[in-house]
Amino acid sequence: MNNNYSLDILSTVLDSAYEGIVVINHEGKIIHFNEAYCRFTGIKIEDALGQHVTKIIENTRLHHVLKSGIPERGSLQIINGQEMVVHRIPIRKNDQVVAVIGMLIFEGVSELYKILEKHQQKAKTRLANTETKPLITLEQIIGKSEKIADTKQLARKAAKTLATVLITGESGTGKELFAQSIHLLSPFSTGPFVSVNCAAIPDHLLESELFGYADGAFTGARKGGKPGKFELANEGTLFLDEIGDMPLAMQSKILRVLQEKEGTRVGGVKPYRTNTRIVAATNKSLEQMVMAGTFREDLYYRLNIIRLHIPPLRERKEDIPLLLAHYMEEVCQKYNISIKRLTNTALVELLSYEWPGNIRELVNIVERMISLVDKEDISASDVSLLFNQSTISQSLSIEASDLAKAPLTIFSERKKEMKLEERDLIINVLIETNGNKAKAARKLGIHRSTLYDKLKLHDITM
Numbered sequence: 001m002n003n004n005y006s007l008d009i010l011s012t013v014l015d016s017a018y019e020g021i022v023v024i025n026h027e028g029k030i031i032h033f034n035e036a037y038c039r040f041t042g043i044k045i046e047d048a049l050g051q052h053v054t055k056i057i058e059n060t061r062l063h064h065v066l067k068s069g070i071p072e073r074g075s076l077q078i079i080n081g082q083e084m085v086v087h088r089i090p091i092r093k094n095d096q097v098v099a100v101i102g103m104l105i106f107e108g109v110s111e112l113y114k115i116l117e118k119h120q121q122k123a124k125t126r127l128a129n130t131e132t133k134p135l136i137t138l139e140q141i142i143g144k145s146e147k148i149a150d151t152k153q154l155a156r157k158a159a160k161t162l163a164t165v166l167i168t169g170e171s172g173t174g175k176e177l178f179a180q181s182i183h184l185l186s187p188f189s190t191g192p193f194v195s196v197n198c199a200a201i202p203d204h205l206l207e208s209e210l211f212g213y214a215d216g217a218f219t220g221a222r223k224g225g226k227p228g229k230f231e232l233a234n235e236g237t238l239f240l241d242e243i244g245d246m247p248l249a250m251q252s253k254i255l256r257v258l259q260e261k262e263g264t265r266v267g268g269v270k271p272y273r274t275n276t277r278i279v280a281a282t283n284k285s286l287e288q289m290v291m292a293g294t295f296r297e298d299l300y301y302r303l304n305i306i307r308l309h310i311p312p313l314r315e316r317k318e319d320i321p322l323l324l325a326h327y328m329e330e331v332c333q334k335y336n337i338s339i340k341r342l343t344n345t346a347l348v349e350l351l352s353y354e355w356p357g358n359i360r361e362l363v364n365i366v367e368r369m370i371s372l373v374d375k376e377d378i379s380a381s382d383v384s385l386l387f388n389q390s391t392i393s394q395s396l397s398i399e400a401s402d403l404a405k406a407p408l409t410i411f412s413e414r415k416k417e418m419k420l421e422e423r424d425l426i427i428n429v430l431i432e433t434n435g436n437k438a439k440a441a442r443k444l445g446i447h448r449s450t451l452y453d454k455l456k457l458h459d460i461t462m
């Protein structure tokens, strides 16, 4: 390679670098000053070249490095009134310092902090997501029916924008799964996914849960205050589940945050910015609620920008065999038993069922089939027995056989006992999970809102 050619390559590399680069010779005169440096300082190349570096770059130390020969990495230097991160590297030939390279690494320290913050945020998200279950992708949502394929296609399109999505559908149809997969396909996918079940949080706590509270906001408040879900979901997705259960007073506050992208902690004065993608879900008819005056019309329009309706399972029965196969395998693996099969007539029985509780109910039925039927082949009569026992309910219920045999007094005694058993069970699981209600609900195999209802019923405060 001839000398001129390699010098051309070197100049191109230096000029295309994102960092500002300046090179001085053994006299301290500038022999290279790249475009990034020009852009940042506003000094033209021709004005810089050949000049002593101290005349061109303020607060420079390149001439000192020329003398000392000691590199200075990651130093701070004020240029154009900004604190900049710089490296100063001496170049030696035959033990003599013949030149020094100066590099302006970032456009400013504030940018460095921003990058650091971003990394910390990502690490936090990773941690948060590994502590709980990993989020579900669109591909993991089971279903090949035309209805679910159309829904997935719309979800994919919606995800690419940052528009608010309102997911509607009956309970147990998979609204939360769709919300998670929208987040994973969205421009905010590297940010956090924060889920709030509006029905599960008592009204008086909802505001501080959503907006956080300031230091000393109320007696017993955590020192330093606590961030709310809007703050936690910054640069991520906030999933407002069961939005139809949001009290009217809180609806106005949510509307304000959506409009102004600013929130204020309870007891706080300084508002914070929140750049969050909102996905809301409900199994209620918000249109009817608007007409009845129980849901704000302006909030409804604000949320209903992209509407994603998840069809109930009875309208996409083609998906039932796939879902059954998936969950039968999963449950058998969980209990470490060999895979059980459904006979054809059992499948017909399951297909003819209306599934009012949708996929959540299907998952529960599979759990019960696997744990209660000892045989390898599950028959139609096993299935109808399970349905007849009205075991579909998520709560701990009295067995149908008990119900038929028992005189009324025994029945109410048993009911009391079972209530106590249920209370003990919930308390034990809450102790095991250190009071983490989401984990406790998962362990108990019930929905979080059901757990909150039960906490209220049994008067458990934890």
Ligand SMILES: Nc1ncnc2c1ncn2[C@@H]1O[C@H](COP(=O)(O)OP(=O)(O)OP(=O)(O)O)[C@@H](O)[C@H]1O
Residues within 6 Å of the ligand: 140, 141, 142, 143, 169, 170, 171, 172, 173, 174, 175, 176, 177, 178, 241, 282, 283, 359, 360, 363, 447
């Ligand atoms: N298409 C699907 N493929 C696999 N599992 C599914 C699917 N849809 C739902 N599920 C499962 O069904 C259960 C209920 O799903 P999810 O919580 O998303 O429903 P939901 O509509 O948000 O219910 P709710 O309105 O009661 O909050 C979960 O266990 C979920 O994993």
